Amino acid sequence: xxxxxxxxxxxxxxxxxxxxxxxxxxxxxxxxxxxxxxxxxxxxxxxxxxxxxxxxxxxxxxxxxxxxxxxxxxxxxxxxxxxxxxxxxxxxxxxxxxxxxxxxxxxxxxxxxxxxxxxxxxxxxxxxxxxxxxxxxxxxxxxxxxxxxxxxxxxxxxxxxxxxxxxxxxxxxxxxxxxxxxxxxxxxxxxxxxxxxxxxxxxxxxxxxxxxxxxxxxxxxxxxxxxxxxxxxxxxxxxxxxxxxxxxxxxxxxxxxxxxxxxxxxxxxxxxxxxxxxxxxxxxxxxxxxxxxxxxxxxxxxxxxxxxxxxxxxxxxxxxxxxxxxxxxxxxxxxxxxxxxxxxxxxxxxxxxxxxxxxxxxxxxxxxxxxxxxxxxxxxxxxxxxxxxxxxxxxxxxxxxxxxxxx
Amino acid sequence: xxxxxxxxxxxxxxxxxxxxxxxxxxxxxxxxxxxxxxxxxxxxxxxxxxxxxxxxxxxxxxxxxxxxxxxxxxxxxxxxxxxxxxxxxxxxxxxxxxxxxxxxxxxxxxxxxxxxxxxxxxxxxxxxxxxxxxxxxxxxxxxxxxxxxxxxxxxxxxxxxxxxxxxxxxxxxxxxxxxxxxxxxxxxxxxxxxxxxxxxxxxxxxxxxxxxxxxxxxxxxxxxxxxxxxxxxxxxxxxxxxxxxxxxxxxxxxxxxxxxxxxxxxxxxxxxxxxxxxxxxxxxxxxxxxxxxxxxxxxxxxxxxxxxxxxxxxxxxxxxxxxxxxxxxxxxxxxxxxxxxxxxxxxxxxxxxxxxxxxxxxxxxxxxxxxxxxxxxxxxxxxxxxxxxxxxxxxxxxxxxxxxxxxxxxxxxxxxxxxxxxxxxxxxxxxxxxxxxx
Numbered sequence: 001x002x003x004x005x006x007x008x009x010x011x012x013x014x015x016x017x018x019x020x021x022x023x024x025x026x027x028x029x030x031x032x033x034x035x036x037x038x039x040x041x042x043x044x045x046x047x048x049x050x051x052x053x054x055x056x057x058x059x060x061x062x063x064x065x066x067x068x069x070x071x072x073x074x075x076x077x078x079x080x081x082x083x084x085x086x087x088x089x090x091x092x093x094x095x096x097x098x099x100x101x102x103x104x105x106x107x108x109x110x111x112x113x114x115x116x117x118x119x120x121x122x123x124x125x126x127x128x129x130x131x132x133x134x135x136x137x138x139x140x141x142x143x144x145x146x147x148x149x150x151x152x153x154x155x156x157x158x159x160x161x162x163x164x165x166x167x168x169x170x171x172x173x174x175x176x177x178x179x180x181x182x183x184x185x186x187x188x189x190x191x192x193x194x195x196x197x198x199x200x201x202x203x204x205x206x207x208x209x210x211x212x213x214x215x216x217x218x219x220x221x222x223x224x225x226x227x228x229x230x231x232x233x234x235x236x237x238x239x240x241x242x243x244x245x246x247x248x249x250x251x252x253x254x255x256x257x258x259x260x261x262x263x264x265x266x267x268x269x270x271x272x273x274x275x276x277x278x279x280x281x282x283x284x285x286x287x288x289x290x291x292x293x294x295x296x297x298x299x300x301x302x303x304x305x306x307x308x309x310x311x312x313x314x315x316x317x318x319x320x321x322x323x324x325x326x327x328x329x330x331x332x333x334x335x336x337x338x339x340x341x342x343x344x345x346x347x348x349x350x351x352x353x354x355x356x357x358x359x360x361x362x363x364x365x366x367x368x369x370x371x372x373x374x375x376x377x378x379x380x381x382x383x384x385x386x387x388x389x390x391x392x393x394x395x396x397x398x399x400x401x402x403x404x405x406x407x
Numbered sequence: 408x409x410x411x412x413x414x415x416x417x418x419x420x421x422x423x424x425x426x427x428x429x430x431x432x433x434x435x436x437x438x439x440x441x442x443x444x445x446x447x448x449x450x451x452x453x454x455x456x457x458x459x460x461x462x463x464x465x466x467x468x469x470x471x472x473x474x475x476x477x478x479x480x481x482x483x484x485x486x487x488x489x490x491x492x493x494x495x496x497x498x499x500x501x502x503x504x505x506x507x508x509x510x511x512x513x514x515x516x517x518x519x520x521x522x523x524x525x526x527x528x529x530x531x532x533x534x535x536x537x538x539x540x541x542x543x544x545x546x547x548x549x550x551x552x553x554x555x556x557x558x559x560x561x562x563x564x565x566x567x568x569x570x571x572x573x574x575x576x577x578x579x580x581x582x583x584x585x586x587x588x589x590x591x592x593x594x595x596x597x598x599x600x601x602x603x604x605x606x607x608x609x610x611x612x613x614x615x616x617x618x619x620x621x622x623x624x625x626x627x628x629x630x631x632x633x634x635x636x637x638x639x640x641x642x643x644x645x646x647x648x649x650x651x652x653x654x655x656x657x658x659x660x661x662x663x664x665x666x667x668x669x670x671x672x673x674x675x676x677x678x679x680x681x682x683x684x685x686x687x688x689x690x691x692x693x694x695x696x697x698x699x700x701x702x703x704x705x706x707x708x709x710x711x712x713x714x715x716x717x718x719x720x721x722x723x724x725x726x727x728x729x730x731x732x733x734x735x736x737x738x739x740x741x742x743x744x745x746x747x748x749x750x751x752x753x754x755x756x757x758x759x760x761x762x763x764x765x766x767x768x769x770x771x772x773x774x775x776x777x778x779x780x781x782x783x784x785x786x787x788x789x790x791x792x793x794x795x796x797x798x799x800x801x802x803x804x805x806x807x808x809x810x811x812x813x814x815x816x817x818x819x820x821x822x823x824x825x826x827x828x829x830x831x832x833x834x835x836x837x838x839x840x841x842x843x844x845x
Contacts, residue, residue, distance in 0.1 A: 025667070025668050028668060028671070029668050029669070029670040029671060032670065032671055032674070033670055036674065043701040046700070046701050046702055046703055046704070047700050047701055049703075049704055050699070050700045050701075050704055051700065053704055116453075119450075119453065120443065120446065120450065121443065121444060121450050121453045121454055121457070122443035122444060123443075123444060123453075123454050123457040123458065123461075124453045124454070124456070124457040127457050127460065127461065133827065134823070136777075136826070136830075137777070137781075137822065137823045137826035137827050137830070138781070138819045138822050138823050138826070139781040139782070139784040139795075139822055140781065141784040141785060141787070141795055142784065142795060142815060142818060142819055142822070145795065145815070146815050146819075149811045149812075149815070153811065341683075345685070345686035345687075346686065348686040348688045348689065349688065349785070351688070351788055352788065359686075359688060359689070363689065363692060367696075373696045373697055373700075374697060374700060377689065377692055377693060377696070377697050380689055380692075381685045381689050381693075384684060384685045384686055384689065385680075385681060385684035385685055388683070388684035388685075389680075389684060
């Protein structure tokens with residue numbers, strides 16, 4: 001019987017720092033740390049020297065000064081007498097608006113195109129392939145500029161909507177696509193609208209409660225309760241009833257052509273073509289990527305799954321909803337998150353069509369007016385970084401919920 | 408036997424009957440259409456919808472492109488010819504603008520008598536990447552691949568040949584010293600000495616050596632400023648330089664992120680997340696206006712170089728994430744087997760881990776490359792003359808004012824050709840490297 005010999009204990013030698021794997025990691029990290037610290041110190045030193053030489057300082061006080069420029073499309077009230085900080089806030093909200101609109105539309109387009117590309121119909125499959133390849137292989141900037149050019153050159157000017165011999169007409173009589181923007185109806189909140197909102201919120205809550213009750217009931221007794229129709233009724237009926245009882249508190253302000261004077265639309269809300277172009281281009285571009293993700297996700301679910309579901313007697317709709325979709329989603333969601341992130345970051349291309357997003361207000365006019373490049377770009381970068389981290393954080397939570405529970 | 412049979416049976420067939428043709432609805436185009444276009448009510452609706460969409464899209468586009476006018480000196484001349492040929496106001500493309508300005512769209516403001524230089528550089532690049540892209544190409548070409556970057560830089564920017572040669576010699580010196588010391592057995596020391604020798608060469612000796620060689624044999628091309636780069640030359644220079652430089656950086660970052668060394672992996676995570684969290688436009692803005700604050704006073708280096716560096720740093724973070732996916736997908740048995748064989752970290756990484764991880768990540772890597780190449784259009788926003796900006800410049804001239812679609816179509820087609828070729832290559836490579844367990 002042998003006894004494992006104690007490793008010889010020798011005094012620590014400096015050469016062990018390089019040759020002994022127990023200490024080498026430490027050496028490498030210390031060297032890397034020193035190098036990094038040196039680099040940062042060097043850059044910081046340069047920064048201080050440069051700022052002093054230019055007579056500048058590092059100060060965010062400029063945000064409180066009067067901005068002095070106008071912004072075409074704002075979600076909150078803003079005049080050129082407001083501060084740079086408020087202009088930045090307007091830009092921030094504009095960025096978030098187009099990102100949200102784009103994400104929703106891109107998902108709809110992407111899911112549709114992805115499913116249709118798998119369709120047995122030859123023509124539609126090919127058409128979707130062309131769509132996907134065309135949008136994936138041509139730069140987004142070109143699409144944005146192209147859509148903007150289409151909107152501002154191929155749409156009628158407001159004067160063409162006027163009078164008897166009007167050459168242009170409004171879509172459904174309420175929406176007007178013009179070279180100066182898209183005019184859409186806008187709700188006007190009248191007396192009692194708050195009550196209506198409360199009713200709507202309560203009915204949403206009630207529908208959710210009904211759904212969870214039906215599910216618990218099915219778990220307990222095995223008998224399914226109708227969810228969709230009852231929930232729809234709970235959602236719609238009380239709100240419609242309240243709407244009529246309260247004397248129609250919400251009306252729509254429909255854009256109408258002025259009868260005399262300069263041809264202009266009165267009423268409604270004008271969505272600038274820059275926003276529409278950015279929104280459509282982002283949605284179509286990202287939709288092409290999402291289509292590929294969706295297609296891959298559906299193909300990743302093995303055929304045996306749907307066959308097994310059919311063998312259990314599930315109908316095609318339920319097979320899709322209960323068997324295929326949950327498994328496909330697990331493959332689809334992580335890359336989908338990164339597409340949403342890409343779309344959000346790509347909204348910064350707004351500058352190409354003159355949409356006033358954060359990059360155009362804080363990182364554009366404000367930066368050029370005040371000469372505060374460092375501060376503006378730092379804030380700009382931080383904003384995008386925070387938005388990215390929040391989106392990916394939220395989606396990761398969701399992803400963890402639907403992930404396969406491995407034991 | 409057969410005779411009895413023949414006598415008892417009134418009629419016996421002694422030849423085969425020719426097979427009847429299948430019913431008409433079960434053959435050829437009709438069957439194909441029944442199966443692929445009209446197999447059910449939903450399918451019929453979809454077919455009609457698709458045909459309608461197709462009609463909507465092509466109804467105006469095709470005649471417009473087909474009627475295109477190729478010979479004209481200006482947009483107004485184009486319109487006059489169109490009115491004469493097809494009548495007033497009939498939509499017809501004016502391809503003459505592409506014919507007149509193709510040189511600007513492709514080369515920007517590159518000197519007209521030096522256009523062979525970017526073309527030769529592109530050709531050299533394509534030959535140099537052959538042995539990297541296709542394993543069937545002769546291995547000896549790899550030497551050309553090593554020399555190509557320096558020759559390409561010389562061809563594009565011109566100046567004395569000896570500058571790039573001296574820079575290349577730095578690598579040779581560093582490598583020679585590393586090899587000499589490493590043979591004695593001390594890898595760490597060899598790396599340190601090799602690096603030191605190369606740096607010493609670049610900072611102390613390269614300039615005088617280049618100057619000396621230039622006075623002996625003055626081989627030089629007319630220097631071209633970075634400002635003169637434009638059009639697709641600019642896109643390709645930024646895109647290809649970014650692609651070539653960001654791959655090794657991305658591999659290192661991915662390895663660092665998965666490293667067991669706490670500090671190194673945390674630094675890599677921070678770098679990757681910060682770069683990926685902020686859009687490229689903002690980083691280009693950094694390169695344009697902020698970078699100078701962080702450099703020693705008075706340095707003002709080339710904007711194109713700054714953009715290439717920024718694009719490389721940006722793209723490397725994305726590639727690092729793709730490769731990290733590949734590394735994570737490797738079964739841990741591979742790492743354990745490498746350890747069991749007694750391979751060191753770098754040996755295991757080079758021989759076992761990376762070949763497999765890179766193979767898994769090929770589609771992702773090529774996708775990032777396509778993204779990077781498309782993103783080169785963003786430099787128009789910091790006032791470099793990429794194809795998009797060149798087209799707006801052309802539109803701003805008096806001759807070609809009001810020409811939109813023709814230029815967009817041309818630029819889109821060229822981008823499409825490059826990106827589509829890249830994606831097809833990736834599919835081909837994926838198939839060739841397939842070692843699935845079927």
